[in-house]
């Protein structure tokens with residue numbers, strides 16, 4: 071479907087707002103399903119989505135465990151003597167956090183169905199300053215870059231003879247912890263290079279910018295935007311009220 | 312045969328023409344072979360296929376008689392030391408010494424051997440002064456040397472080096488050549504990808520020329536007189 075990038079942006083904002091407001095696993099699960107259906111409509115194939123989410127699985131599992139342990143609750147499932155470790159409330163809290171993250175990442179994937187150029191153009195035509203639009207789009211573009219970076223590093227590690235599947239969890243945690251800093255730092259170096267390259271090509275050197283194309287909202291776009299806003303508003307009101 | 316490729320082809324997703332196509336190739340376990348060819352002719356792609364980093368879309372690749380798809384990346388990496396074209400993508404540790412030790416540590420090498428080897432490679436590739444430095448803060452040539460040293464330290468039985476002389480000065484290039492010759496004399500095989508014709512001439516016994524993803528000439532099959540691009 072050919073929607074204006076701005077319509078998709080509104081949808082992402084609506085979904086994310088709902089994800090932040092909803093606080094029960096059931097609601098969030100429904101929201102996740104809706105998001106997946108939307109992605110499907112925009113001809114995103116599910117295998118690709120799984121591929122995007124795979125690197126985050128470990129992080130999500132970790133979050134789930136931490137949330138489950140550290141959220142207090144009365145209905146204890148697992149206890150260590152007098153100390154309660156895991157409660158039903160804790161597990162629900164963990165599930166909520168993970169589902170919320172899933173919804174937001176899935177929604178953010180809608181951004182990848184149009185180019186970052188269009189994204190900037192859309193924002194600029196809504197009078198967002200170009201610098202801010204550029205910053206937001208760059209930040210979004212860095213997300214998949216970060217994922218590729220992670221994949222590269224994992225490949226490099228395995229090629230040096232480490233069978234990641236066979237390394238026990240404890241050792242894997244130690245290894246990942248030691249690799250975090252270099253990997254994050256690599257991305258910082260990349261960002262720095264990007265900044266230099268941009269300045270070298272006269273980013274912000276002149277007040278005027280030329281735009282090659284003009285985006286126009288079609289009738290479907292207005293319908294989609296109004297509908298999204300309306301539905302979200304009603305859902306939020308019903309949830310709060 | 313150490314590596315055997317049969318009718319191997321590969322296309323990158325969303326590309327219309329294949330990066331390599333119809334490659335038939337056998338590599339012995341010893342000796343130095345070079346792959347040459349213009350930019351974009353598929354040299355790097357071919358080496359990645361050999362290690363199983365990329366899955367062949369057509370044909371089969373056998374490493375010591377077993378299909379490469381049956382190997383995990385780690386198993387293939389332990390057999391074949393691989394230095395990719397871009398050293399930045401291969402360095403992931405917090406210090407130069409750690410980078411060289413990484414493979415050895417994970418193979419459970421004992422401490423005395425570990426120290427000895429790390430020091431040897433640091434000295435040989437003249438990286439000793441940087442042993443505590445952050446790898447990505449090295450100069451391009453230093454990064455290249457580190458990437459090579461980190462792979463050589465594992466002492467794999469076969470080496471695939473993609474543009475190993477990239478960024479090296481004449482003196483360092485000679486050091487590398489001497490070292491690789493020594494490795495080859497130990498009976499270990501080396502596959503080089505290079506644009507450096509003088510380097511290839513001095514090193515390789517067999518030269519394979521690639522163009523448009525296909526083998527254009529193979530000095531093994533044609534005797535002398537290979538095609539230079």
Ligand SMILES: Nc1ncnc2c1ncn2[C@@H]1O[C@H](COP(=O)(O)OP(=O)(O)OP(=O)(O)O)[C@@H](O)[C@H]1O
Pocket residue numbers: 323324326330348349350351352353354355356357396
């Ligand atoms: N990740 C990728 N995605 C899509 N296409 C790619 C990718 N990597 C390489 N290609 C394409 O595949 C072809 C072969 O690339 P390859 O890197 O194997 O060339 P090469 O012979 O190593 O070139 P060079 O001498 O520049 O290193 C090129 O046309 C390139 O554009």
Ligand SMILES: [Mg+2]
Pocket residue numbers: 354355356396473
């Ligand atoms: Mg290459």
